[in-house]
Amino acid sequence: MTVCRLCGSADLTGVVDLGATPPCERFLSAEQLDEPEPTYPLHLRVCTSCWLAQIPPLITPEDTFTDYAYFSSYSTSWVEHARSFVAELELAPDSFVVEVASNDGYLLRHVVEQGVRCLGIEPSVNVGAAARLHGVPTVTAFLTPESARAVVREHGPADYVVANNVYAHIPDVVGFTQGLRTLVAADGLVSIEVQHLLTLIEGNQYDTIYHEHFQYYTVASAQQALAGGGLRLVDVEQLPTHGGSIRLWAQPAETAGRPSRRVSDVLALEKAAGLHELSGYAGFAARVAxxxxxxxxxxxxxxxxxxxxxxxxxxxxxxxxxxxxxxxxxxxxxxxxxxxxxxxxxxxxxxxxxxxxxxxxxxxxxxxxxxxxxxxxxxxxxxxxxxxxxxxxxxxxxxxxxxx
CATH class of the missing domain: 3.40.50.720 (NAD(P)-binding Rossmann-like Domain)
Incomplete structure (x- = not known):
């Protein structure tokens, strides 16, 4: 890795080097045990210009997500988390909800139960098929500006665009964010849940570093990533999921209001932890060891x-x-x-x-x-x-x- 994938800076500093490992979701059949198994370096670095933590894109999303081993619905607590989220949305009978990386329909099934129009965008053929079996309309696609335009042409813009645990999985941060912006209506909202780098560092959660997670966000770096794709961060929630996540609420930059007090509060927490400078990352590798x-x-x-x-x-x-x-x-x-x-x-x-x-x-x-x-x-x-x-x-x- 020579430059930051978000801001293009060459000022990247190592945080922890975990050696070389195989991609974490490539489970082996008995027949594959005698076959070679490729491994890739797993070295987390942070950009000292925009503070996006990242690993090199050594595998592609297509390598991982065309046929995927993770089904969200096997976690009882995660399904309940999704149910509570949908219950809190201000849905009207004519609302339209789109979820990107909708997996097996774990979230949108709660929208379907309310009789509200929705659509899942899921690149994995096998888990997308499971979603359709549960009555969740799902298209098989990766989100890009082009695929987002195709969805809008057919279905119209969405009042809510949900992207849970996917914002770290896409190396083209700006292009993916532009896709989110294309999907959402001018007065709509984008909700993104992603692991918080603050809790990853403070909680020694280094095992959440793997090849399909290309970047690791603070609110500060997420704010810049959203802006790069035409969205403005307007609110943030701190969540206990995945050991500590943030829910980012964003709107189209041209219609968004001012960020909430919670945004400045979490930014202050990150600054106090040293994550907007190199001091916050010192000692992490030793704790991992x-x-x-x-x-x-x-x-x-x-x-x-x-x-x-x-x-x-x-x-x-x-x-x-x-x-x-x-x-x-x-x-x-x-x-x-x-x-x-x-x-x-x-x-x-x-x-x-x-x-x-x-x-x-x-x-x-x-x-x-x-x-x-x-x-x-x-x-x-x-x-x-x-x-x-x-x-x-x-x-x-x-x-x-x-x-x-």
């Missing part, structure tokens, strides 16, 4: 004591963690996941086998390493049965914690 050492020490000690450790979940973040730490099946026997798409497959790089969740109750392991730590409250309830045989849950982030 400590997470690695602590997890490996725990797993090695458990193995030497004859204890069984298995995983729960096979999220992208888990694959960054397992590969960075060098965990293999001798330390983590297997992991389980609610998504049947992953059953019988193996995690990329680490090649940990993936089974259905029922395997845990059948095997009664001593420890369960929870890889989607961001769903802690939901999963502590789901895994409460582990206590029946004295098993314990292990959370690796922000620091190693073993709980009963």
């Amino acid at each position: 400590q997470v690695r050492r602590d997890l490996l020490r725990f797993l090695i000690d458990a193995a030497e004591q004859g204890k069984t450790v298995v995983g729960y979940g096979a999220p992208g973040k888990g694959n960054t963690l397992l590969n960075h730490c060098g965990v293999r099946p001798d330390l983590l026997a297997y992991t389980v996941d609610r998504n049947p798409y992953k059953h019988g497959r193996f995690t990329p790089g680490a090649r940990i086998p993936i089974f259905a969740p029922e395997r845990i109750a059948a095997d009664r392991p001593d420890y369960v390493l929870v890889l989607p730590w961001n769903l802690r409250d939901e999963l502590v309830k789901q895994l409460s049965y582990v206590r029946e045989w004295g098993g314990r849950l292990v959370f690796p982030i922000p620091s190693l914690e073993v709980v009963s």
Whole structure:
């Protein structure tokens, strides 16, 4: 990477280098275990001109999202989060809602239930098909200014454009933002949810760095990205999702009002944390290294004591963690996941086998390493049965914690 993808500056400074890993969603079939597996550098840098944190675009969105392993509806808490969001929108009978990267219809199904017109734009063929099975109108496409114009020609502009957990996934930040601007009506609103770099740094959440996340936003850098595509940030909410996210509300620049007090408040938090200068990033790499050492020490000690450790979940973040730490099946026997798409497959790089969740109750392991730590409250309830045989849950982030 030689220049910032947002502002074009060559002033990029390394934040943390996680080595080389395979793309985190390329789960392997048994037949692929004897085949070569490509890996790519995973080095996070920050631009000292616009403060956009970023990794090089070594894979393309087409590589990842044409056939995708992540289905949003398998997270109960995430579906509830979407339901609450839709309930708070001021929808009228003639409203039109468009969601970009609509996945399996986890959010728009709540719009459909209200009888309000909506459309999902989803590039992954397999998850888009799942959305249509749930009655959610969905087109298979990546968002570009051109595809946005085609949608508007056929359906008209949207009162609300929603883009949850996708703004980090597109290397062409300006072109994607221009697509959002094209979709929204002059008096409409764009809502974007994305992980907040502030909580990523403060919470040691380095496992959310992976190749399909091309950039990592502060409100300051998001403000510049939105402006580059013709949108103005007018409000921001801090959310607990994904370990700490921001919901950005934007309007067309030519019709938008002044930013709310909440925008200046969060910008002040970022400045106080040093994220608008290099000081806020100092020490992050050392804290990441400590997470690695602590997890490996725990797993090695458990193995030497004859204890069984298995995983729960096979999220992208888990694959960054397992590969960075060098965990293999001798330390983590297997992991389980609610998504049947992953059953019988193996995690990329680490090649940990993936089974259905029922395997845990059948095997009664001593420890369960929870890889989607961001769903802690939901999963502590789901895994409460582990206590029946004295098993314990292990959370690796922000620091190693073993709980009963």
